[in-house]
Amino acid sequence: MGLKIYNTFSGKKExxxxxxxxxxxxYACGVTVYDHCHIGHAxxxxxxxxxxxxxxxxxxxxxxxxxxxxxxxKIIRKSIEEKISWREVGEKYIRSFYEDxxxxxxxxxxxxxxxxxxxxxxxxxxxxxxxxxHAYQAGxxxxxxxxxxxxxxxxxxRPLDEMIAGARVEVDDKKKxxxxxxxxxxxxxxxxxxxxPFGSGRPGWHIECSAMSTKFLGNxxxxxxxxxxxxxxxxxxxxxxxxAATDTTFVNYWMHNGFVNIEKEKMSKSIGNxxxxxxxxxEYHPEVLRLFFLSTHYRSPVDYSEKSIEDxxxxxxxxxxxxxxxxxxxxxxxxxxxxxxDADVLEKEFYEAMDDDCNTALALAHVFELxxxxxxxxxxxxxxxxxxxVYVNDLFLSLANQLGLLNDELNVFESQEKMRHxxxxxxxxxxxxxxxxxxxxxxxxxxxxxxDEIRKMLLEKGIILLDSQKGTEWRVKNISAAKGER
RNA sequence: GGCGGCAUCGCCAAGUGGUAAGGCAACGGUCUGCAAAACCGUUAUCUCCGGUUCAAAUCCGGAUGCCGCCUCCA
Numbered sequence: 001m002g003l004k005i006y007n008t009f010s011g012k013k014e015x016x017x018x019x020x021x022x023x024x025x026x027y028a029c030g031v032t033v034y035d036h037c038h039i040g041h042a043x044x045x046x047x048x049x050x051x052x053x054x055x056x057x058x059x060x061x062x063x064x065x066x067x068x069x070x071x072x073x074k075i076i077r078k079s080i081e082e083k084i085s086w087r088e089v090g091e092k093y094i095r096s097f098y099e100d101x102x103x104x105x106x107x108x109x110x111x112x113x114x115x116x117x118x119x120x121x122x123x124x125x126x127x128x129x130x131x132x133x134h135a136y137q138a139g140x141x142x143x144x145x146x147x148x149x150x151x152x153x154x155x156x157x158r159p160l161d162e163m164i165a166g167a168r169v170e171v172d173d174k175k176k177x178x179x180x181x182x183x184x185x186x187x188x189x190x191x192x193x194x195x196x197p198f199g200s201g202r203p204g205w206h207i208e209c210s211a212m213s214t215k216f217l218g219n220x221x222x223x224x225x226x227x228x229x230x231x232x233x234x235x236x237x238x239x240x241x242x243x244a245a246t247d248t249t250f251v252n253y254w255m256h257n258g259f260v261n262i263e264k265e266k267m268s269k270s271i272g273n274x275x276x277x278x279x280x281x282x283e284y285h286p287e288v289l290r291l292f293f294l295s296t297h298y299r300s301p302v303d304y305s306e307k308s309i310e311d312x313x314x315x316x317x318x319x320x321x322x323x324x325x326x327x328x329x330x331x332x333x334x335x336x337x338x339x340x341x342d343a344d345v346l347e348k349e350f351y352e353a354m355d356d357d358c359n360t361a362l363a364l365a366h367v368f369e370l371x372x373x374x375x376x377x378x379x380x381x382x383x384x385x386x387x388x389x390v391y392v393n394d395l396f397l398s399l400a401n402q403l404g405l406l407n408d409e410l411n412v413f414e415s416q417e418k419m420r421h422x423x424x425x426x427x428x429x430x431x432x433x434x435x436x437x438x439x440x441x442x443x444x445x446x447x448x449x450x451x452d453e454i455r456k457m458l459l460e461k462g463i464i465l466l467d468s469q470k471g472t473e474w475r476v477k478n479i480s481a482a483k484g485e486r
Numbered sequence: 487g488g489c490g491g492c493a494u495c496g497c498c499a500a501g502u503g504g505u506a507a508g509g510c511a512a513c514g515g516u517c518u519g520c521a522a523a524a525c526c527g528u529u530a531u532c533u534c535c536g537g538u539u540c541a542a543a544u545c546c547g548g549a550u551g552c553c554g555c556c557u558c559c560a
Binding site: 011029030031032037038039040041042043044045047072073074156157158159205226227228229230231232233234256257258259260261264266268269291292295296297299300301302303305307308310311312314315318321322325349353359361362364365366367368369372375376378379443446448451452455459464465466467468475 | 488489490491492497498499500501507508509510511518519520521522523524525526553554555556557558559560
């Protein structure tokens with residue numbers, strides 16, 4: 001089994017061959033810390049988190065670097081708005097970022113450098129580019145000369161002359177070529193700046209990723225990832241300046257994830273339809289978002305809609321209940337597992353799917369089939385198959401975990417949702433329990449009319465009652481289903 | 487204007503040459519005092535036209551319709 005990765009550079013799926021046989025060096029573009037993260041950031045983080053988990057599961061020693069851009073025009077603007085220093089802006093939103101990412105169970109990368117911690121590395125890189133004639137100074141700024149790098153445009157596949165002709169490029173007299181981009185910018189008097197041999201100022205946007213990826217991973221390194229929008233100009237420019245400076249390949253595999261639309265519309269600040277991760281999490285369990293994104297191939301656009309999220313929510317519940325049922329049947333931890341070949345087939349297919357450019361949608365299909373297999377075994381009368389059940393359930397859980405799913409105990413998963421629901425409906429847990437108690441009494445005395453009234457009354461508040469030998473439990477009714485009835 | 491992508495069951499979504507995964511929803515059945523959950527069963531020939539091939543959702547050409555990027559953006 002070999003991993004294949006779709007490489008944006010070649011436009012093809014390629015066999016993955018790391019520079020070092022055992023190791024993978026992986027860089028993903030992080031965020032600019034000037035605001036809370038939205039679900040588009042979440043998608044990128046989840047996609048590359050999944051890749052990170054999978055590479056590790058395959059036995060690679062992975063060095064994963066994800067940066068923070070903590071100096072930039074937007075941060076400066078925000079610091080004026082919020083009347084705090086630009087450093088405080090960065091601190092504030094880095095904290096926010098971690099809260100969101102931790103909630104989503106995004107694993108921490110190996111290194112998370114901040115741009116301003118590596119100003120010296122950037123200065124060295126700019127100096128090198130000046131020395132080699134790939135950059136020039138103009139009015140306090142330093143620009144990269146794209147004509148000095150013959151491969152410019154190869155990543156984004158744009159013919160140079162047409163890009164200039166297309167001419168939505170800002171005209172700037174200081175630049176020799178309109179497509180030249182800033183490596184270093186002079187600062188205005190009240191802006192943050194660093195002293196350098198080529199004048200005081202602050203870094204251009206692209207230079208940080210070149211400097212930090214090279215520092216932590218060397219050249220070339222294996223995988224560079226980010227959102228599709230970063231292909232041009234960010235990654236094109238990173239590539240140009242790094243390869244021009246080092247005369248070696250910068251990156252072997254470029255990976256880009258697709259965008260998130262909301263209700264069929266592009267999510268953007270100007271339309272005002274951005275959905276923050278924290279707002280999503282106040283309504284749903286974090287794994288709902290992960291399962292939702294993993295249900296679509298990472299390179300395709302995905303349309304966020306309330307219905308899709310509700311569907312995903314139902315699907316996730318099903319997986320959780322499968323585990324509950326299995327554990328209920330297994331009861332004790334002491335039962336040994338006995339291999340089951342039908343499950344092994346699904347495991348193999350799971351890995352084949354993941355090997356095929358991280359086809360998580362297909363991999364998930366196999367997880368659902370395992371879920372079905374577990375449920376079937378739970379329903380079997382014959383207890384002699386329990387060791388098989390133990391085996392299949394373990395496999396089911398481990399593959400789900402590998403995708404970052406089913407991390408919680410069911411009661412934790414459910415209780416969060418129940419509390420959110422009670423709050424939304426303005427219900428007290430105690431009064432709910434009282435009503436359930438009354439119904440239990442009514443059922444005991446065979447007063448089914450009263451019992452049904454209570455069931456119906458609670459159903460109107462989105463609460464489903466489940467009677468079993470163990471007593472009556474309650475669950476939150478799927479919201480979209482509830483809406484259909486009202 | 488340039489570059490690129492997409493069109494598969496009611497909805498979401500895999501599938502790049504051999505007669506279509508999975509999820510959600512729906513319906514029938516088992517179970518239940520009634521329900522729910524779970525399980526079993528049922529529900530598609532892949533936008534249209536033409537071509538290549540023994541064979542195409544999958545390759546080629548064309549049409550139509552969506553969308554993204556080219557400017558900060560995950």
